[in-house]
Amino acid sequence: MSITLRPERVLDDEQRRGAPARPLDAAWVAVFAAALSAAGAARPSLWFDEAATISASTRPIPDLWRMLGNIDAVHGLYYFLMHGWFAVFPATEFWSRLSSSVAVGVAAAGVVVLGRILSTRSVAVAAGLVFAMLPRVTWAGMEARSYALTMVAGVWLTVLCVVALRRDRPRWWLGYAIAAIGATLLNVFSILLLPVHAAMVATMAESRTARWRWVLAASAVCAATCPFLFFAQSQLFQVGWISSLSGRTAGMLLVDQYFDHSTPVAVLCGLLGLAGLVSWRRSGWRPRRLVVIAVAWIVLPTLVVLGYSMLRDPLYYPRYLSFTAPAMALLLGACIVELGRCSRPWITALLVVFAIAATPNYLAQRGPYAKEGMDYSQVADVITRHAAPGDCLVMDNSTAWKPGPIRPLIAARPSAFAKLRDYGRGPTGIQRNMLWDAHIAVWAWADKMPYCPAIWTVSEHDKSLPRHEQGPALHAGPRLGRAMAYQVPYRFGFRIVERWQFNFAQVTKSLR
Template sequence: MSITLRPERVRSDGERPSASARPLDAVWVAVFATVVSAAGAARPSLWFDEAATISASTRSVPDLWRMLDNIDAVHGLYYLLMHGWFAVFPATEFWSRLSSSIAVGVAAAGVVTLGGRLSTRSVGVTAGVVFALLPRVTWAGLETRSYALTMVTGVWLTVLCLAALRRDRPRWWTGYALMAAGATVLNVFSVLLLPVHAVMVLAMGASKRTRWHWTLATVVACAASAPFLFFTQTQLFQVGWISPLGARTVGMMLVDQYFDHSLPAAVMAGLLIVAGLVSWRRAGWRPRRLVAISLAWIVLPTVAVLVYSLLGDPVYYPRYLSFTAPAMALVLGACIVALARSSRVAITVLLVIFAVVATPNYLSQRGPYAKEGMDYSQVADVITRHAAPGDCLVMDNSTAWKPGPIRPLTAARPAAFAKLHDYGRGPTGIDRNMLWDAHIAVWTWADKMPGCPALWTVSEHDTHRPAHEQGPALPAGPRLERALAYQIPHRLGFRIVERWQFNFAQVTKSIR
């Protein structure tokens, strides 16, 4: 699609007038962003967090509601939405993640719309493409969690706030209050968008009457979401694994928060921002509103979370601020357009360079063990292809995996293990109103083992054994030799005849 970018006049207030927007701009950027995020979605293994989504979202609504009283209330609305998604699509690697890829597309359309309204059409389109390529975004689009949806609510709530400021009608402010409350229930950190919108109110030069309407809508939104915010404080134990602030936090903010461990992408973004500032100064173009709102969107939520982490419980983790990614895309989009002086060719070249710089990280995100190195899907594939109905499953609960114990592995792809006798499975997650099934020690059901045609044991990877081996009686290896999951079956005459090893796990088949 050909897009003609022409230099625009500078108004007396330092802003350039917005070029006539084309509705298809947001559509094609949304499609582009969805495709970029969805590419390779089936390849990475499911992991702990995604297993939690599948475990919670595939149970009935009453069962989900009871679970949220114990755990994961902060994800409750997302789980409910995914319950509807899984009623239509299977809970596989690709289909579960496609929901997030589509959300990224919807958020990209919002970036195009917001950028065009705050600045120019060229800035909006460029920012939308940058958003699609941003490493934090391509990561979120491949994660069966709420991060991509928080980007949707973040950018479109901001678009709605801008529309309400300009129209100043009760129905717009009512919609804003409802959406703000809903965004907060989807992700508690989204409440930090409200101070950002206060900056927008000031930057847009709203009248006293309009400022009063915004304040009233904000109070209503806060009051509506306050009970939820207070309740979630009772479940802060869930993020007890987050480390206190330290020197590492600086690197997490500068690199991980928007660039997902991609130092080259972070460096290029920094260079673009510096070059953009120089270009603005030379050209006399200072997009004050867009820059002020975007910087507030980046800085205020980050500072608020850091202060809370310093004074209260540590809660800062880069991906929790994913809803601020549209702001970084807007800043970079404006810088690219300023540096390229609105030349279509120059803008395209800079976008291609940014894409090339981000590509190594993009490919890494789509590796088989991209999700914290976990290999839930690979284990499930072995069981699916090689295990027979009526075989038995042995889970070695002494593994040192983090996060979590070994039982979440079966929750990621439960259908793969359904054909096995899992005598070590205790009360189910549904019965316990928890995410995971309970685990029963292997010695308590040893009397049932002689009736098993084969034992499928899942344990920790053993670096002393090969990735795959087969034979009439294979060595257990140092890792399995010290595990009761092997010792007890061995005493009953079971011997290992085949072994598969992945990144975290090893799977063995044993027969008598």
């Protein structure tokens, strides 16, 4: 038996006229969303997480498989997908992130399709545009990690669930189960879509058969993914840096989860939600489908992660729930259309206000040090432009960078450092079945230092020194001066002749 998926009140004249869905709506919104995310994607430096993607995805498949037994199994499917991407495109800032920009476009198309199924064309298009501009989405769209793909999985799996409910044929439920397994392998948090879909089935299914078929499909998903989920538990040490729940968690929930530190957008969306609720109540419409599904999509996964963090291990971090961003876009799209009274000029005006509020955060996301303040790319640029083949590299492993040690800096742009002699490199990440190469202390290879034409040292930024300076024998400064990375070359007669400083790092060139 098929079901009727329209809201209980006609929202605008186009629905009264039975206006057909327009396939091009999803296409042009997808192009807009992808282009918006890709704009400026080459400017921010690569950072720790993206270096992990490049390190893992560019190694041979057998080596990647072995590494997943030790670390990052939760990202395994994403790494395999990116291995294919890097077989076609170079592992640069722009091309690495373009994969996520394309994924954002595909997710935006899914938002439009789902919005049109559950509501009107106006709501669908408005939700798609809000999704494209949502700060969490524009952040994920230029991050070489799986967050944008989890949005794709979340929205299209939900579309597939709705279609399976409408068609109610075994082959559709089989396809749904396979897709849900794939989404969970892509990101373990995607399993939390099942409670959301349970709420959908409870409110939308009109036959007991459809309900039982969903239960069977969901049970198959749980059974198939349980081994993977249990294995992922063994690697929870990787997120040991996540803090326990505290007063700061409230701010992360209200601002960071969907608005990426943008308080103006968070406030505007709160006002839109309240105004939309008041308008719906006055008009007598009970938005049982689109809004209830969107709210369940936001609330249920968040509550599960918070509960797990409270009762067992701290696991809540705003970006881990990126797959719920389509729900926020659908909710805001419905509010905008309701407040705009289905008038195209008013809806457009509200979308423009949203865009204006999101612009400062959008520009900040595309600053040179936007990725947690890291400057991996700027260091690589200096080496590329100024270092000569055969020069030596010294990495100051005493730096206080977080997260991780200093070696990931090289993994982000390995080609930039390939021309240097890196005697401090121990067993490689491939040999160790880990993400990063091991580090050998500078004093352990000091006997090779006299044969170095020049030494390039990467250390921690020193605020007491200028951004750039050049001279025959520059002062090391208090930070580098006490490090073995400077003291050992100094004993062999090397003196700093040029220094570049960025946000976290300083790079020096030393000659004898």
